[in-house]
Amino acid sequence: MTVLGVAATHKSNRPPRRQARARHYVMTPPTYFAVEYSINPWMDTAARVDAGRAHAQWETLRRTYKELGHVVDVVDPVPGLPDMVYAANGGLVVNGSAVVAKFAYPQRAGEADVYAEWLARQGYQPVQTRYTNEGQGDLLVAGSIMLAGYGFRTDRRAHGEIAQLTGLPTYSFELLDPRFYHLDTALAVLDDTTVAYYPPAFSNTSRVSLRTLFPDAIEVASSDAYVLGLNVVSDGRNVVLPAAATGFAAQLRDAGFEPVGVDLSELLKGGGSIKCCTLEVHS
Ligand code: ARG
Numbered sequence: 001m002t003v004l005g006v007a008a009t010h011k012s013n014r015p016p017r018r019q020a021r022a023r024h025y026v027m028t029p030p031t032y033f034a035v036e037y038s039i040n041p042w043m044d045t046a047a048r049v050d051a052g053r054a055h056a057q058w059e060t061l062r063r064t065y066k067e068l069g070h071v072v073d074v075v076d077p078v079p080g081l082p083d084m085v086y087a088a089n090g091g092l093v094v095n096g097s098a099v100v101a102k103f104a105y106p107q108r109a110g111e112a113d114v115y116a117e118w119l120a121r122q123g124y125q126p127v128q129t130r131y132t133n134e135g136q137g138d139l140l141v142a143g144s145i146m147l148a149g150y151g152f153r154t155d156r157r158a159h160g161e162i163a164q165l166t167g168l169p170t171y172s173f174e175l176l177d178p179r180f181y182h183l184d185t186a187l188a189v190l191d192d193t194t195v196a197y198y199p200p201a202f203s204n205t206s207r208v209s210l211r212t213l214f215p216d217a218i219e220v221a222s223s224d225a226y227v228l229g230l231n232v233v234s235d236g237r238n239v240v241l242p243a244a245a246t247g248f249a250a251q252l253r254d255a256g257f258e259p260v261g262v263d264l265s266e267l268l269k270g271g272g273s274i275k276c277c278t279l280e281v282h283s
Pocket residue numbers: 039040043083086088089108136137138182184185270271272273275276277
């Protein structure tokens with residue numbers, strides 16, 4: 001079709017068609033979940049956690065992944081490690097290499113061995129880093145590049161180690177606001193080339209790099225960021241996100257994604273949501 005003699009392009013207001021890809025996730029049930037210590041501003045040790053409710057919410061998340069056609073492996077929880085439910089921090093698996101987490105706080109240090117043993121049982125040869133890295137809390141794979149956060153947990157010097165170990169070009173982003181202490185609380189990878197993020201969580205320099213790398217990114221509002229709305233898991237089309245992030249859900253729909261809200265309010269008491277509870281095995 002031509003308009004005034006000019007060939008019409010396909011550019012329209014219609015969002016692109018998004019493609020889902022089957023994924024492989026690893027989760028750990030919140031059997032021993034509790035807020036026994038406070039290592040981020042979301043954790044209030046005086047708050048009561050309803051263990052039954054936490055488990056039911058987690059189970060809904062697992063079922064949601066299965067219904068979307070994804071594989072979910074489950075790691076056995078260990079008593080005395082109440083944050084183990086946040087499996088994303090257990091490590092990083094990409095291109096056949098498995099990097100073991102090295103936690104910033106001693107309260108979580110024991111988790112690294114448990115996840116490393118699990119990875120070894122799956123046939124990986126888990127490798128350690130010299131500097132602190134909190135796995136997929138701060139290390140997010142976006143297609144063929146790695147987005148890496150620093151400022152609170154993962155040491156910036158680990159980013160170079162991760163780039164070497166995975167072979168992926170790695171871009172570093174500085175987090176400034178303690179409420180958004182892991183990259184996955186401030187930025188969501190929606191598909192290989194699309195991200196969403198909350199600009200105020202980042203330093204000025206990092207905002208500029210994000211804008212340059214992802215000119216079409218979705219920027220979310222404070223109301224969504226403050227319910228950890230960016231802590232999502234996407235298969236390229238279906239985006240499983242905290243149910244309370246309704247503004248972000250509308251933005252996703254406008255961009256051609258399929259938002260799937262899940263309520264993880266009990267797990268939010270530990271400072272985590274959907275993505276924190278999900279380690280993706282990137283093959
Ligand atoms: N209580 C945990 C911590 O502070 C929550 C971890 C959340 N995980 C995440 N991937 N953001 O370490």
